[in-house]
Amino acid sequence: MATVLVVDDDAAVRTVVAAALKRDGHRVVLAQSLAELHDRLNAETPDVLVTDVVLPDGNGLEALGAVLAGRPELPVIVLSAQNTLATAVRATEVGAFDYLPKPFDLNVLSQTVRAALAKRRSGTEEFASSEAAAGPLIGRSPAMQDVYRIIARVVSNDLTVLISGESGTGKELVAKAIHDLGPRRRAPLIALNMAAIPRDLIEAELFGHERGAFTGAQARVAGKFEQASGGTLFLDEIGDMPMDAQTRLLRVLQTGEFTTVGGSRTIRVDVRIVAATNKELPQLVQSGQFREDLFYRLNVVPIALPALRERREDVPLLARHFLDQAVQDGLPRKHLEQDAVAILERHDWPGNVRELENIMRRVAALARDDRIDGQAIRDALGLVRLPVAAGTDAGIDTAIRAWLDRLAVENPDALDDGTLYDRVIGEVERPLIEAMLVRHGGNQLRAARALGINRNTLRKRMDTLHIGLGGDSPPDAN
Template identity: 65%
Template sequence: MSTTGRVLVVDDDGAIRTVVREALRRAGHIVETAASVAEQRRLFQSFEPEVLVTDVVLPDGNGLDIIPEMLASKPGLPVIVLSAQNTFTTALRATEQGAFDYLPKPFDLGALTRAVSDALAARAASGASDSVGPVEELPLIGRSPPMQEVYRTIARVVANDLTVLVLGESGTGKELVARAIHDFGPRAAAPFVAVNMAAIPRELIESELFGHERGAFTGAASRNAGRFEQAQGGTLFLDEIGDMPMEAQTRLLRVLQAGEFTTVGGSRAIRADVRIIAATHKDLPRLIADGAFREDLYYRINVVPIRLPSLRQRGEDIGELARYFLDRAAADGLPRKLLDAGAVDRLMRHAWPGNVRELENLMRRLAALSRDELITANVIEQQFDGGPQPDGAPPVMGAGGLAEAVEMHLTRYFASFGRDLPPDGLYDRVLAEFERPLLQLSLAAARGNQLRAARLLGINRNTLRKKLTELQIDAGTGRRSD
C-alpha cells in the first residue's frame, strides 16, 4: 500500500501550516491547509483527504470535537492530533475520539512525516475507537516530552487487554500508570487489585496469588481467595515482579499461557479473567542473564513496555508537580502554601533520588511545618541541607525517616555506576560507613564516657571497645585514629 497521499493540515498558526505543508510535500504528499473548523469542513468535502492533521484549539471550535464528524463522513480516516495542551487527558481524549496518533507541540517534523506515512499505510484498518467513559483528571502531571511519550502509550493501550510492563526507578509513579490504564479502560467497573511481590514471604506467594483450600497446609483453616480470584473481570497489578521467586514465576507463566489457575490444594481449574500489568525498578534482562528471572515469562509480560522517566529527566515538570502536591495537601486539611520562583528553581536543581515520591513527601512536610504561606528558596535549601526547619522544628530526614535517608544515599551511589554494579563486598562497606558516624556521635554525646555511650547504643562496653578498634576510632576524641 502506498505511503503517500492527500493530507489536510488544520492549524490557526500560519507559520506551522507553512512548515508542515512544505515538509509533507517534500515527502511526496499532496497537501492542503486550513486555519479554522469552517475552512476544514469546506476543504474536507472538496479535497477528500486521506489523512487529517489537526490542532486542538482553533478560532471557531475544538479540533477534537470535530473528529467524530469527520469519521462519520469518511470512516477509517486516520487523524493525527497536534496540541500544545500536553496533558494525559488530551492524549487520552484524542484517542477516544478516534485519533490515529497524537503529537505534542513542539513536535519534530520527522516524527510527523513518519506518523503520516504510517497512517496512510494503516488507513484501511484504522477507525474510531470505543469511548471509555468520561475523562477525569488524574495525578499524572507534567508536560515534558518524556511524559508525552508515556501519555501516548497509555492512550493506545487502555481500550485493549494487552499485558503491560511498567519500568522505572522507585518513586516514579508506576502504580499510578497502572491505575490510569485500568480506570480508563473497559474493565474500570471491576476490581483493581495490587500486590507487591517484594512484600510477600516466598513461602506465601502462591497462596497469596492463587488462593488456597481449607487444609491445604498447616494453618489453612478455611478457603481463601487469592489475588487472581479477587481481580476477576478487572486488573491485577503485579508490582516489583523482579522480586518474584523462580518457583512462583513458573506458576505464573503457566497461568498466563493457559488462562486458568488452581488454588493451592485445589483441583478445579478457575478461568483467569484478568488484565495483567506488571512493574519493576530492576533490570530484568540482567536478572535473566543471572538466572534469577525466566526469559519466557519476561516475553509474556513485556508485550507493551512503558518506561517512566525519573524526575531528574523531566525537570520542567517539577514546578507543576510541586504545586499540585501542595494543592492536594491543602485539600487534605493542611495549611495552603505557595512556592515562589526561587523555590521552584531550587527544586529543579535537586537530584531527586527518591523521584516523585520524594517531592510529594517534601511538599506535604512543608505544608505541615512551614510558618509562612510563601515558600522560598531558603526554606527549600534548609530542607535539603538538614539544617534548621520551619518553626524551629528539629531536622527532618523525610517521611520515611532514617530508612528513607539511607535509601536516597544508596540510590545516588548505585546511579553513579550506571548499568555496572559496585565492587563486591558492599554489605560490609555500608555497615562500616553507618557504624563509624553512629559511634562517633554517640561518644561525643556521652562526652567521651564509653560506659554511657555503650548504654546509649544498647551494647556492652567490650563490644563498643572492639568496634572502636576495628573502625580505628580514637576513644577519647571520637575521631579516626589514622
C-alpha cells in the same frame, strides 16, 4: 501523491508542516479554523487530516466526532500543546489515528502520516474508544508524552503491560490509569507487591488457598487472581518473585487457569495483567533469577517511566499539584516563590515523584507563611547550611551527621546508591559559595581569593549551581 489537510491557527506551524509534507511528495491543503476545516472538507477529499486542538472558533477534538461521522475512513492526527494524558486519551476516544504533543519532531510527523496512509489503505482500525477522559498522571515533558501515547494505545485492549522505572516514579499510577481508562474499569483493580510478601506465601496470595493447606489456614481464602476476576491484576516488583511462583504464574498466563494452594479444582479467571519492576529484568534473566519465557510473556507492551531528574521541567507542575492536594486534605493553601521552584528543579530527587510529594506535604504542613521560599525548601530537603548558627558548639561535622541522619529516615536508599559523596559535596558547596559572596558584597574576585580558587573557576561553579551574579563588581573595580 496523497492530500493532507493541515489545520492550525499558528501560521508558523502551518508553514513548517506544509514544507515538510511537500518534501515527502504530498499535496498540502491548509486551514486555520474549524470553519475553514469544514469548507476544505466540502471542497476536498483529503487522505489524512492533521489538526490542532485549540482553534479560534472551537475545540478540534470536539469537532472530530462530526468529521469522522461523515468520513469514518479519514485518518486524523491530532496536534496539541495541551500535553496531558487526558488529551492523549481523548484524542483516541474520538477516533484519532495518533496524537503528537507540541513541540513535535517533523520527522516523527512524516512517519505518522505515512503510517496513517498505510492504515487508510488497509482499512484496519488503530484504536478503540473508551468513555473515560482523564487520568492521574501529571507532566508535560517529552518523556511523559511518550508514556501517554503508549497508555492511550493500550487502554482499550487486554495486552499485558510491563512498567519499568526507579522506585517512586509512579508505576502504580500508570497501572491505575490503564485500568481506569479501559473497559475493565467497573471491575476491581487488585495490587500485589512481591517485595512485601514473604516468599513462602506468594503463591497463596496469588492463587488462594484451601482450609488446612498449611499451618494457620483455617478457611478457604480467594487469591488475588480470583479477587481481580473481570478486572486488572497489578503485580508490583515482579523481579522479586521466587522461581517457583514464576513457573505457576507463567502457566496461568498461558492457559488462564490455576488451582488454589492445597486445592484440586481448576479455576478459570478473566484478568488483565499489568506488572512493574525497578530492576533490570533482562539482567535477572541472564543471571538465572528470572524465567526468560515469563519475561517475554510480561513484556508485550513495555512502558519505561523516566526518573524525575530526567524530566525536571515537570517538577514545578508536580509541586503545585501536591500543594493543591494538601489543601484538599485540610492543610492551608501555600504558594511557591520562584527561588523555591529553582531549588526544586535543581534537586536530583533520588526518591523521584514520591520524594517530591513528601517534601511538598511537609512544607504545606510546617511552613509558617502562606508563601514558600527557597529556605523553606532547603529546610525540608535537609540541605546543609553554612555557617552554623552562632552561639552553638556545632560545627560542619555535626551538621553533616544531622543531614545524614535525616537522609536515613527520608530516603534510606540514597545512603547506598553510590552517589553519597557527590551529594554531600554538592549540598556543602552551594551555601559555602553563597556565604562567601555575601561576605564580600558580591565581589567575585575577593570571594574566589577567600575560597582559594581562581575567579574563572568560581564563575563556572556559579553557573553549574545556578547561583546568581548578585552584586558582582565590574572587572575594573577589582
